[in-house]
Amino acid sequence: xxxxxxxxxxxxxxxxxxxxxxxEPIPFRKISKRSQNQxxxxxxxxxxxxxxxxxxxxxxxxxxxxxxxxxNVHYYFKTKEELYRRVVYNIFDTWxxxxxxxDTALGPKEALSRYIDMKMDLARSHPYGSKVWxxxxxxxxxxIQDYLEGQLLDWSKDRGQHIERWIKNGEMDxxxxxxxxxxxxxxxxxxxxxxxxxxxxxxxxxFSDAQWKAAKRSVKxxxxxxxxxxxx
Amino acid sequence: xxxxxxxxxxxxxxxxxxxxxxxEPIPFRKISKRSQNQxxxxxxxxxxxxxxxxxxxxxxxxxxxxxxxxxNVHYYFKTKEELYRRVVYNIFDTWxxxxxxxDTALGPKEALSRYIDMKMDLARSHPYGSKVWxxxxxxxxxxIQDYLEGQLLDWSKDRGQHIERWIKNGEMDxxxxxxxxxxxxxxxxxxxxxxxxxxxxxxxxxFSDAQWKAAKRSVKxxxxxxxxxxxx
DNA sequence: ATATTTTTTGACTATATGGTCAAGTATTGT
DNA sequence: ACAATACTTGACCATATAGTCAAAAAATAT
Numbered sequence: 001x002x003x004x005x006x007x008x009x010x011x012x013x014x015x016x017x018x019x020x021x022x023x024e025p026i027p028f029r030k031i032s033k034r035s036q037n038q039x040x041x042x043x044x045x046x047x048x049x050x051x052x053x054x055x056x057x058x059x060x061x062x063x064x065x066x067x068x069x070x071x072n073v074h075y076y077f078k079t080k081e082e083l084y085r086r087v088v089y090n091i092f093d094t095w096x097x098x099x100x101x102x103d104t105a106l107g108p109k110e111a112l113s114r115y116i117d118m119k120m121d122l123a124r125s126h127p128y129g130s131k132v133w134x135x136x137x138x139x140x141x142x143x144i145q146d147y148l149e150g151q152l153l154d155w156s157k158d159r160g161q162h163i164e165r166w167i168k169n170g171e172m173d174x175x176x177x178x179x180x181x182x183x184x185x186x187x188x189x190x191x192x193x194x195x196x197x198x199x200x201x202x203x204x205x206x207f208s209d210a211q212w213k214a215a216k217r218s219v220k221x222x223x224x225x226x227x228x229x230x231x232x
Numbered sequence: 233x234x235x236x237x238x239x240x241x242x243x244x245x246x247x248x249x250x251x252x253x254x255x256e257p258i259p260f261r262k263i264s265k266r267s268q269n270q271x272x273x274x275x276x277x278x279x280x281x282x283x284x285x286x287x288x289x290x291x292x293x294x295x296x297x298x299x300x301x302x303x304n305v306h307y308y309f310k311t312k313e314e315l316y317r318r319v320v321y322n323i324f325d326t327w328x329x330x331x332x333x334x335d336t337a338l339g340p341k342e343a344l345s346r347y348i349d350m351k352m353d354l355a356r357s358h359p360y361g362s363k364v365w366x367x368x369x370x371x372x373x374x375x376i377q378d379y380l381e382g383q384l385l386d387w388s389k390d391r392g393q394h395i396e397r398w399i400k401n402g403e404m405d406x407x408x409x410x411x412x413x414x415x416x417x418x419x420x421x422x423x424x425x426x427x428x429x430x431x432x433x434x435x436x437x438x439f440s441d442a443q444w445k446a447a448k449r450s451v452k453x454x455x456x457x458x459x460x461x462x463x464x
Numbered sequence: 465a466t467a468t469t470t471t472t473t474g475a476c477t478a479t480a481t482g483g484t485c486a487a488g489t490a491t492t493g494t
Numbered sequence: 495a496c497a498a499t500a501c502t503t504g505a506c507c508a509t510a511t512a513g514t515c516a517a518a519a520a521a522t523a524t
Contacts, residue, residue: 033470033471033521034470034471037471050370051370051371051372052287052371053285053286053287053288053367053371054285054288055284055285055287055288056285056286056287056288056371058510058511058512059511059512059513060510060511060512068472068473069472069473069474070473070511070512070513071472071473071474071475071513071514071515072471072472072473074512074513074514075470075471075472075473076471078513079512079513080512080513131370134366134370134425134426135285135367135370137425137426137428137429138282138283138363138366138367138425138426138428139283139284139285139288140283140428141428141429141432145432148429148432148433149432152429152432152433153432153433156433173457175450175453175454176446176450178433178434179446179447179450179451179454180450180454182419182422182423182426182430183419183422183450183451183454185422185426186418186419186421186422186426187414187415187418187419189418190414190415190417190418191414193366193369193370194366194369194370194414194417194418196369196370196372196373197369197373197380197384198414200373200377200380200381200384200385201380201384201385201388201410202410214408214411215411218407218408218411218412218415219411219415221407221458222407222411222412222415222454222455222458222459223454223458224458225405225457225458225459225460226453226454226455226456226457226458227454227457228457265491265500265501266500266501269501290480290481290482291481291482291483292480292481292482300502300503301502301503301504302481302482302483302503303483303484303485303502303503303504303505304501304502304503306482306483306484307500307501307502307503308501310483311482311483312482312483
């Protein structure tokens with residue numbers, strides 16, 4: 001699967017190779033230190049951006065969470081905005097990779113089922129990224145607008161056409177594909193973005209493995225039946 | 233329907249009456265000016281908080297949007313946090329009022345159908361409030377936690393019990409009520425919170441009346457069929 | 465060994481912003 | 495008319511924070 005915008009680390013090593021005269025092997029010790037620290041900072045930033053918002057996130061707090069002095073954060077990421085960009089790009093990449101789980105070669109039941117599973121897994125494994133994404137969209141997608149108009153639109157159109165084909169073939173009930181996609185996105189991401197509310201209504205306790213399993217099951221059941229498919 | 237936390241305006245006029253000796257009629261000119269300005273400020277604040285987040289919202293910008301000098305905003309609302317509180321309380325009130333549309337005296341089909349309609353209407357009429365709510369929850373509900381644990385939990389439990397009764401009576405398919413509620417909340421609110429993304433995928437144009445109608449229809453169709461009911 | 469590059473970090477600065485204040489204006493009560 | 499109260503607003507201040515910098519330490523190349 002193609003990585004669209006992240007992996008600047010690898011790219012910078014590539015640039016380094018390109019513009020350096022030496023044909024020697026990549027000094028991976030340095031590269032590794034760079035990418036290692038960047039990874040730590042990005043992870044901390046994702047958490048802080050998710051919990052405090054872009055404006056509320058201070059580089060000092062990000063540094064603290066990363067366990068580094070603030071100046072060090074600015075050494076690896078020139079500005080807060082650049083750091084934020086990278087976080088947003090990363091989650092978009094992750095999601096686009098997962099989007100391949102919507103495999104139209106399979107029938108509608110399997111394709112939708114696997115896609116929902118994948119999105120639920122991501123909601124559980126990447127809750128901070130999901131929240132950062134939600135905030136980015138809510139604020140008008142100042143950073144990610146190009147990707148919405150490009151890759152996301154392309155992907156949606158493509159999957160929409162497949163859904164329409166399934167409908168024409170009588171493999172599922174007629175439904176506007178766009179609304180079906182929105183319903184899947186919203187429902188699955190809700191378990192990340194509104195995790196706090198769900199936890200509160202769950203007696204203040206986070207979901208157990210069994211509860212996550214039940215959640216996936218419930219979501220799949222309603223959606224599949226909702227479009228005329230028979231869940232297992 | 234009871235108002236839970238807003239209407240400080242009315243309450244302050246009540247206090248005024250209480251502690252003033254005069255038995256004269258309420259000087260509604262002043263009160264009206266107060267509540268009028270507060271309303272303007274609250275509306276501006278809702279928009280700015282939604283678009284910029286709590287930390288990103290400046291009192292100066294709120295004042296500009298409201299068309300007032302900043303000091304005037306602080307005259308009516310001591311602190312930014314107090315203003316934010318009021319905005320959050322207002323949307324919670326609005327939603328709790330709408331929650332009565334989930335009328336369990338009706339059958340499951342009518343109750344769910346009307347509730348979804350109501351939530352979709354609110355997503356359209358109160359998109360800023362919805363976004364502020366989403367951000368509040370994503371940041372751990374620092375302001376509204378009490379209400380989650382109180383009224384929202386109570387309401388959810390109550391409606392959950394009714395849903396379970398319907399299931400026991402064979403009026404709808406067995407489904408965990410909590411997940412059904414989450415699915416309804418997430419799907420409907422998505423049209424507000426991710427309105428920008430939806431608009432982008434809609435060719436950059438906001439939904440027309442017809443598209444909103446279609447959206448409501450699609451959502452209701454999938455959810456009702458998803459729980460074994462037959463949408464009209 | 466020594467030069468060179470990369471990384472670390474405390475100290476510093478410029479700026480933005482929440483909130484205050486006092487002086488003035490409008491409104492209302494008597 | 496006049497006193498009292500409510501509202502308006504420009505100017506101001508204290509603080510927080512993104513970003514800089516220079517000096518040193520560490521790693522790497524030759």
